[in-house]
Amino acid sequence: MKVKINSWRGVATWRWIANDDNCGICRMAFDASCPDCKVPGDDCPLVWGKCSHCFHIHCIMKWLNSQQTSLLCPMCRQEWKFKG
Known part of the structure; x- marks a missing residue:
């Protein structure tokens, strides 16, 4: 018996590997996008x-730009430095 495949559709999923499920600033899921973006992923x-x-890049940049004095993490209030 031979089987002929007429069509095939691949499905894939991706997830960010973060220490939390949601952004601490916008409260949106990391698997979704921040309020400024329309599509999650590399953008x-x-x-x-x-x-x-951990935060969406757009969320933490807005947060840091809104700070008048020192640049602090919105969650723990330590001095914010990007992990490199």
Whole structure:
């Protein structure tokens, strides 16, 4: 018996590997996008601080730009430094 495949559709999923499920600033899931983006993925990457907290890049940049004095992590209030 031979089987002929007429069509085939591949399905794939992806997930960010983060220490939490949601952004601490916008509260959107990391698997989704931040409120500024329409499509999750490479255009809405995650960034980590040395304090190990993780945020959408657009969310943390808005947060840092809104700070008048020192640049602090919105979760733990430690000085914000990007993990490198």
